[in-house]
Amino acid sequence: MSKISLFFYDLETSGLHPDSDRIMQFAGQRTDRDLNPLGEPINRLIKLNEDVLPDPSAVLIHGITPQQTLSEGLSEAEFLQEFYGEAVLPGTVFVGFNNIRFDDEFMRFLNYRNLYDPFAWSYLNNVSRWDMLDMARMTRALRPAGINWPTNDKNGSNINRLEHLTAANNLPHANAHDALADVLATIDFAKLVKARQPKLYNYLFRLRLKDHAAKLVNAPSPFIYTSSHYPSAQLHTTVVIKVTDHPSPNCVLVYDLRHDPTQWINKNGQELADAWRYTTMRSVDTPRLPIKTLRLNRCPAVAPLSVLNETSDLEQLQLDMTEVRENAKILAKGVNKFAHSLIDAVNILNVEQEERQSSRHVPPDAQLYHGFYSDYDRTLLHQLHLSESPQAIRLFRGKVRDPRLKQLASLYLARNYRGGLTAKEYQGWAEYLKRRLFKGGETSTLAVYFKQVTELKEQHLDPRSQVLLEDLKLYGESLIPSDIA
Numbered sequence: 001m002s003k004i005s006l007f008f009y010d011l012e013t014s015g016l017h018p019d020s021d022r023i024m025q026f027a028g029q030r031t032d033r034d035l036n037p038l039g040e041p042i043n044r045l046i047k048l049n050e051d052v053l054p055d056p057s058a059v060l061i062h063g064i065t066p067q068q069t070l071s072e073g074l075s076e077a078e079f080l081q082e083f084y085g086e087a088v089l090p091g092t093v094f095v096g097f098n099n100i101r102f103d104d105e106f107m108r109f110l111n112y113r114n115l116y117d118p119f120a121w122s123y124l125n126n127v128s129r130w131d132m133l134d135m136a137r138m139t140r141a142l143r144p145a146g147i148n149w150p151t152n153d154k155n156g157s158n159i160n161r162l163e164h165l166t167a168a169n170n171l172p173h174a175n176a177h178d179a180l181a182d183v184l185a186t187i188d189f190a191k192l193v194k195a196r197q198p199k200l201y202n203y204l205f206r207l208r209l210k211d212h213a214a215k216l217v218n219a220p221s222p223f224i225y226t227s228s229h230y231p232s233a234q235l236h237t238t239v240v241i242k243v244t245d246h247p248s249p250n251c252v253l254v255y256d257l258r259h260d261p262t263q264w265i266n267k268n269g270q271e272l273a274d275a276w277r278y279t280t281m282r283s284v285d286t287p288r289l290p291i292k293t294l295r296l297n298r299c300p301a302v303a304p305l306s307v308l309n310e311t312s313d314l315e316q317l318q319l320d321m322t323e324v325r326e327n328a329k330i331l332a333k334g335v336n337k338f339a340h341s342l343i344d345a346v347n348i349l350n351v352e353q354e355e356r357q358s359s360r361h362v363p364p365d366a367q368l369y370h371g372f373y374s375d376y377d378r379t380l381l382h383q384l385h386l387s388e389s390p391q392a393i394r395l396f397r398g399k400v401r402d403p404r405l406k407q408l409a410s411l412y413l414a415r416n417y418r419g420g421l422t423a424k425e426y427q428g429w430a431e432y433l434k435r436r437l438f439k440g441g442e443t444s445t446l447a448v449y450f451k452q453v454t455e456l457k458e459q460h461l462d463p464r465s466q467v468l469l470e471d472l473k474l475y476g477e478s479l480i481p482s483d484i485a
Contacts, residue, residue, distance in 0.1 A: 002091035002126045005038060006031045008190075009087070009096055010182040011103045012062040014054035018105040019366035022052050024064045026079065027179035028087055035191050042086060043180045045073030049415050050479055051436045053449045056456050056472050062177045063464070065471045076114050077416045081385075083121075090125040093208065097162045097186045100131040100298050112368045115396070115405070115412055116385070117378055130208040132186055134301035136160050138226040139193055139200055141235035141317060142307055146196030158232050165189055203303070210250060210296040217242055217294060217302060222257055222328055224308065226301040229292055230256070237317050239305065239324050241331065243291070244339035246346065250297040253342055255331060256290035257324045264289065265334035269344025276345055291342065364407035377402050390420035430481075437479060449476050 009028035015021030029041040048054065048066045059065060074082070087094075096103045104122065112118035122129050137160055140149050148168040150159045159165075166173035166185045169192055173185040194201045207213050216223050219242075226237040240254040255261065264272070275289040294300050308314065314321060331338070357370070373381070377400050384396045390413060397409035414421060414429035421429065437446045453476070457469045 002089075004033060004091045004093060004126075005089070006033070006035070006093045006095050006130075007087055008183050008187050009094060009099070009103065010179040010186065011106055012064055012177065012179050013058065013106060014048060014052060015058050016055070018102075018109045019368065020052070020363075021055065021058075021106075022046070022048055022076075023106050023110055024048060024054070024069050024073075025062070025179045026083075027183045029180075029183050029187065030087075030092075031187060035187055035194065037187075041180055041183065042082075044079055044082070045069045046079050047073040047075050049076075051415075051433055053437075053445060053476065053479075054472070056449070056452045056469060059468055059472060060456065060460065060465055063468060065468060066475045067471060075416055076110060077388075077412070080111065080114055080116060088121050088127065090127070092127050094122060094127070094129040095132060095186070095190075097136075097182065097189075098131065098133040100129065100134075104129060109365070109368055113365050113408065113412070115381055115393075115408060117373070117381055118368055128208050129299065130205065131299050132190060133160065134226055134228075134299065135193065135201070135204050136165065136189070137228075137236045138204065138301040138303070139197055141226055141237040142224070142303065142313060143197040143200045147192060158235065162186060162189065204299075204301060207302065208299045213296050213300050213302060216304060217252055217254070217296065217300070222305060222324065224303040224305060225254065225292075225294065227292065227294075234258075234318050235316065239319065239321075240292070240294075241328060242294075243331075243335060243342060246293055247343060247350075250295060252294050252296070253339075253346075254292055254294045256292070257327045257331070258319070259290040260323075260327055261290075261331040261334070261338070263287070265331065265338040267341060269341045269348055272341050272345035273348040276349060364404055364411065367404050370404065371402075373402055373405070377405060381405075390417045393417070433479075434481075446476060446479065 007028055007030045009026065011023050011027075012025040013021050013023055023046050025043075025045050027041060027043045030038040032038055045064065046069060048069045054066060073079075094104070107121070108118040111121060121127070139147065140158070140160065150164040150168040151157060152159055162182060162185055163173055163176040165171075166189060169189070171185060171188040171192065173181060173188075175181040176185070190201075222239050222241045224237060225240045226235075228236055230236045230238050239257045241257060243253045243255050245251070246253050264275075267275070272289065272291075275287070276291065294302075308319075310321075313319075362370070380396055380400055384392060393409055393413045397406050397413075400406060400409070410425070410428070411432075414425065414432075418426075418429075438444050441447065450473070453469050453472050457466065460466070460469070
């Protein structure tokens with residue numbers, strides 16, 4: 001088995017949506033198991049293609065303009081060649097701060113958009129991933145000693161943002177929202193937790209492997225679960241028990257034992273689906289369904305009840321173990337019927353989601369989760385990057401069976417081999433750009449972008465913001481063809 005090393009990484013992006021926004025900066029640093037650096041850090045800007053406009057609010061945060069990426073950055077295709085050569089090494093553990101739900105998703109879409117298997121980079125060759133955010137939350141909830149935990153000065157609520165954790169513990173973090181600065185700060189915070197709470201750190205490190213988490217989660221007894229879905233006032237931590245497997249692989253449905261299950265266990269699938277939908281919509285007038293989908297392949301922060309300190313922990317977590325045990329007994333009596341109804345509810349909601357997807361146009365770039373590739377197409381993907389050229393991409397486009405890959409191949413060719421396009425291909429790209437940027441008149445992508453820039457210029461009067469917003473305005477104007485301007 002390959003030797004394990006950790007690759008801490010962070011992204012700055014053009015917006016919050018991995019299916020439509022883009023990575024503008026990537027930074028990473030490899031370390032050994034003891035968090036000592038191995039080699040030099042990677043710090044790259046990535047060119048923003050002209051078919052995607054950045055969210056001006058995002059640029060105000062990280063300060064990277066499209067012009068800067070174009071003058072100093074690599075293309076997405078060039079970056080991925082480097083990424084696979086330097087970052088995706090056997091035994092690598094990809095680590096970040098909220099990477100499971102944010103950075104990893106952007107990396108998946110980056111790979112998908114550029115004709116790589118979107119998932120293989122994070123699991124093949126003894127590669128795995130881990131997330132510091134839930135480690136921080138569980139450390140705060142169960143083993144807080146030796147670490148300063150920040151709170152909001154105004155309302156006293158708990159804060160687990162990286163820049164606040166580093167400030168509270170006097171860790172260097174001079175330039176938050178620069179990807180490399182955030183990487184180095186994450187490593188320093190990991191060192192702090194490892195030094196002050198080594199048992200919990202090492203325990204959660206093992207849990208990055210789904211088989212380790214499954215042993216605890218699938219046992220017929222309650223366990224501790226820390227997740228952002230649970231209230232901050234309770235340190236995002238509660239006691240749950242598995243009800244049943246989810247229809248999707250690597251997922252289980254767990255019940256929050258803080259809540260009396262009496263009102264839920266006899267409801268049918270449709271009633272539970274309605275309650276689940278309202279819970280997702282965060283309706284304040286409807287009781288929240290105390291069910292969560294726990295994903296074993298997302299490094300869940302779970303622990304046995306035996307780690308609880310029966311005095312300080314219970315008070316801090318606002319847990320009444322007498323109620324928890326009583327709720328577990330009530331649930332056990334009706335668990336079989338409840339499990340069947342929950343599966344019915346999941347299926348109902350899945351059908352609704354599929355109907356919503358089929359009723360709206362989804363660009364090919366955003367169709368990552370519309371099904372897995374066949375083995376045949378995955379083989380072609382691998383072969384493509386061994387000897388890539390415009391002609392090889394055209395041959396690939398003609399051979400692949402998945403219609404998404406045929407569309408993506410045309411976009412990939414235009415984005416990365418502009419000089420090698422035929423006249424017909426170039427015309428197709430020009431028409432695609434016009435649809436993307438100008439379709440819809442006053443509601444078009446470019447019109448909305450200019451409106452956002454103008455509104456932000458009126459709100460942010462500081463010199464830095466004004467310079468950035470003026471650059472964004474100029475960038476938008478540069479995308480307007482001469483026949484439209």
